[in-house]
Amino acid sequence: MSSKSETVIRIHGAGLQIGREAISVxxxxxxxxxxxxxxxxxxKPEFPERVTPSxxxxxxxxxxxxxxxxxxxxxxxxxGPPIYTTTLTAKITTLLIEDMLNISRYYVPYEDLELREMLDHVHPITFNQxxxxxxxxxxxxxxGHIPGSLMAKVRTKNSTILxxxxxNTTDTRLLAGAKVDLSDVDILIMESTYASTDHPERSQLERDFASKVxxxxxxxGIALVPAFAVGRSQEIVSVLRAQNYDGxxxxxxxxxxxxxxxxxxxxxxxxxxxxxxxxxxxRLVKGNRERQRAIQKPGVIVSPAGMLRGGAVMFYLEHIIKDHKNGIFLVSFQIPGTPGRVLLDTGKIAVEGKLIDASDMTYFYDFSAHSGRKELLDFVKQLKGGAKVILIHGEPETTKAFQDTLRGMGIDAVAANNGDSFTV
Ligand SMILES: [Zn+2]
Structure with missing residues (x-):
């Protein structure tokens, strides 16, 4: 049990991995x-370290x-305990969890009943509340990550944690970038998804993408854009219209x-x-007849899943792959092992059980919703002297290399592992 004079931070998940984030303070x-x-x-879902709800x-x-x-x-x-989040996050979470239950119900150790119980415990908050x-x-x-997303400043009796x-600190079409006062922060718990990668300059990226489309x-041809359902799909559509694509x-x-x-x-x-x-x-596609119509004429089709792991995009892929005047536009990081990553690395994609070469019709544009390396460094530089940085939510090599970079700058940084506890 923590005392008044000390704060204990425990990493239950997302230590040296991208997924199952869970931290307690x-x-x-x-x-x-x-x-x-x-x-x-x-x-198969993997969950964080078990915690006792009570x-x-x-x-x-x-x-x-x-x-x-x-x-x-x-x-x-x-x-169960109260949940503080935005109403928008609660609604989109419901959509995503229901979808996961539909696809993987057999492997998920809870049901709709627990989801409903969870939603009953939501206490909506908003920016700066x-x-x-x-x-x-x-x-x-x-x-600045997806609509409704928040960071948290956590103030205990002896420290301020961000x-x-x-x-994402960069403005996008859909969202204002994150702007935070870091001057009072003693401990920064920060994601490191892109700690080894700089993103391309946004306005140039938009122009390049739109001109290829x-x-x-x-x-x-048809430009097929596999994209995440929440945020990315709507961002891509907004970018195309802003760049005067009127088809x-x-x-x-x-x-x-x-x-x-x-x-x-x-x-x-x-x-x-x-x-x-x-x-x-x-045009919002409702059902199969409209899907058939969408593939009759040149145009843009935006559809999940963003890494070609199922979803409505698979229907379109089977159709457009037959004609190489069409294009497949990957617009986000592709996790190793996903069909999207295989396509990006080898130019090949499995369609109806056959491996097809699509290298001459595949394009990649890095429309990230995360801060890149430069933005992460700029963020950390705003900390006061003596502040500690706990890095989570990154691939092991990336996170450890970024830890070493920060240490080289004289910052007390650690690439945290699951099960680690920090007492301050
Ligand atoms: Zn996210």
């Missing part, structure tokens, strides 16, 4: 849990992605529902009027 008899995610390998006084949920939210229903088998949990203060701050969740469509755009799969939910939350969209205008110009 304890001080003077109170404990808050920051995220409780899942790691999906094939269809020992948790409150949960803070940074955003809806399953690697941050997908384990939470496990805490609600019998009652503070709540108090038995002497620990939680403040939600815009994280938990970034996933974050236009070239394909003007040449009579047809179809939006399919869970990206449609996510867009509909987002429309109800103007506060979490940077330029809401523009967003609604763009969404009105997009």
């Amino acid at each position: 304890s001080n003077d008899g109170a404990t808050v849990l920051l995220d409780y995610g899942v790691l999906m390998t094939d269809r 020992s948790i006084n409150a949960v803070f949920l940074s955003h809806a992605h399953l690697d941050h939210s997908g384990g939470l229903p496990l805490l609600y088998l019998r009652g 503070k709540v108090h949990v038995k002497g620990i203060e939680l403040e939600g701050i815009n994280a 938990f970034t969740g996933d974050f 236009k070239e394909i469509v003007e040449g009579g 047809p755009i179809y939006l399919d799969g869970m990206a449609r529902e996510a867009a509909k939910i987002m429309k109800g939350f103007p506060k979490y969209i940077k330029n809401y009027d523009e967003f609604t205008k763009v969404m009105k110009s997009v």
